[in-house]
Amino acid sequence: MDNFLSRIGKQDLKINRKAVYLILMKFAILIFVFLSIFSMDINAQTVEEFAAAWERQHVSNIPPSNVRHKDLRNYLEGLKKIGVKVDEAGRSYANREIYQIEWGKGATRIFMWSQMHGDEPTATSGLIDMFTFLQNNRDKLAWVKKLENSVTIRAVPMLNPDGAELFQRRNLQGIDINRDARNLQTPEGRLLKKLRDEWKPEIGFNLHNQNPLTTVGKTPKQAAISLLAVSGNPKGETYAGHERNKRICSLIIAALNKYISGNIGRYDDEYNPRAFGDRISEWGTPVILIETGALHGRDEMFLVKMNFIANLTALQSLVDGSEKTADAKVYEKTPFNDSGNLYNFIFRKANIVNFAESDKPFVSDVAINAERRRAEAAAPVFVQEIGDLSVFSGLEEYNASDFYLVPKNGLLKIGSSGEFLFYKKGRKIDWKAKDLEKQFAPDAIFSNGKWIKNGNLLKKLR
Ligand SMILES: [Zn+2]
Numbered sequence: 001m002d003n004f005l006s007r008i009g010k011q012d013l014k015i016n017r018k019a020v021y022l023i024l025m026k027f028a029i030l031i032f033v034f035l036s037i038f039s040m041d042i043n044a045q046t047v048e049e050f051a052a053a054w055e056r057q058h059v060s061n062i063p064p065s066n067v068r069h070k071d072l073r074n075y076l077e078g079l080k081k082i083g084v085k086v087d088e089a090g091r092s093y094a095n096r097e098i099y100q101i102e103w104g105k106g107a108t109r110i111f112m113w114s115q116m117h118g119d120e121p122t123a124t125s126g127l128i129d130m131f132t133f134l135q136n137n138r139d140k141l142a143w144v145k146k147l148e149n150s151v152t153i154r155a156v157p158m159l160n161p162d163g164a165e166l167f168q169r170r171n172l173q174g175i176d177i178n179r180d181a182r183n184l185q186t187p188e189g190r191l192l193k194k195l196r197d198e199w200k201p202e203i204g205f206n207l208h209n210q211n212p213l214t215t216v217g218k219t220p221k222q223a224a225i226s227l228l229a230v231s232g233n234p235k236g237e238t239y240a241g242h243e244r245n246k247r248i249c250s251l252i253i254a255a256l257n258k259y260i261s262g263n264i265g266r267y268d269d270e271y272n273p274r275a276f277g278d279r280i281s282e283w284g285t286p287v288i289l290i291e292t293g294a295l296h297g298r299d300e301m302f303l304v305k306m307n308f309i310a311n312l313t314a315l316q317s318l319v320d321g322s323e324k325t326a327d328a329k330v331y332e333k334t335p336f337n338d339s340g341n342l343y344n345f346i347f348r349k350a351n352i353v354n355f356a357e358s359d360k361p362f363v364s365d366v367a368i369n370a371e372r373r374r375a376e377a378a379a380p381v382f383v384q385e386i387g388d389l390s391v392f393s394g395l396e397e398y399n400a401s402d403f404y405l406v407p408k409n410g411l412l413k414i415g416s417s418g419e420f421l422f423y424k425k426g427r428k429i430d431w432k433a434k435d436l437e438k439q440f441a442p443d444a445i446f447s448n449g450k451w452i453k454n455g456n457l458l459k460k461l462r
Helices: 002-010 017-039 047-057 069-081 122-136 142-150 161-166 187-199 240-260 276-282 300-320 328-332
Strands: 085-091 097-103 108-114 151-156 203-209 225-229 264-266 287-292 342-352 362-370 381-387 393-399 403-407 420-424 444-447 450-453
Touching (some): 047 122, 047 300, 069 085, 069 122, 069 161, 085 187, 097 122, 108 122, 122 142, 122 151, 122 203, 122 287, 122 300, 151 300, 187 276, 203 276, 203 300, 225 240, 225 300, 240 264, 240 287, 240 300, 240 328, 276 287, 342 381
Parallel strands (some): 108 203, 203 287, 225 264
Antiparallel strands (some): 097 151, 225 287, 342 362, 362 381, 403 420, 420 444, 444 450
């Protein structure tokens, strides 16, 4: 500015045209730069901004477990409409189309695939929301623009459409595709290997769901998200791409800690020669495994949001430089997952009456678990454990010490249905009565994971 004024002052009468043009040019450039700064966020986005962006812009609108192949096709039509490249990459055993999405025009090749297990759907919706966000923000967010110019992402959403249609883990041949990396007897497994081998991506993302009762270590906390930077080295040796993936995992953990702190675990890296995550790493594409679990009280869409945040955090780290400076220790110090410590429901110190066999009650804890089903279907529940369960936890626990717990079919056993009648202790009941439930109305009834009568009668412990 000083320079400008002094120049004007010196040439009050005889204006040097060239100088004025130069100054105007400088102003124009300055104004352009300022406008660019204000119209484009050149800073990296925060986790909260990712979360808010998902809330405003996500297009996945069905609980992931309800998404069928036709719903995926609708999602992909939406991507095509906004200009994202989507192609058929191959066919499943039942001849369903398997698609590949491509975005970006940069040199770094990133490969992602979801739902290799048909009943593990969360990441499929997460990918749709991620590509929608990237495509819609290319000209709004500088980091996305930079990403577009520096990476190319290819993603196969729903690698196992036949399994997804039946909501089952395996493909239609009954083969677990993730144990077919060596035999390659499934068309889906062969396609995955072909897409990897032809393109030789530098980073892979293997996207799954884990058992909802997976815990962070021995704690009763569910692992809502679990990570693994896969080495793929039979001797477990590390290398540059593996170390980079550990740092990316650290950034994902730090980001997700804002929402699910204490509910993040990691998997032990045990080499499995039949598994794709290990083999794809070994073939030259170091893989990050992201497993979505569950979080009691949160729905599936919340976990889609967590996937969205994890994906964008990983991608942003490749363009803002944080991938190089992050501390792998955050990942390395994250507790390992565990299983077998947590049940869906535990009834503690119940007075159990197996009226089909005996009218003498015994005191025991009872744990029941729900099977994994689509959101639209009722999940059947089965007795999982009977006895002293004081060292275990339930997502929901009830004190049944003042009640008789009576299995509806008369005999409590492992694997029997979790349908229970509760009678207040001290009530005079003829356990041999024909049509017990009609003759002696229960005080409370628990059926298929729900209280259908007087749910507030038993004290809730957890
Ligand atoms: Zn899986």
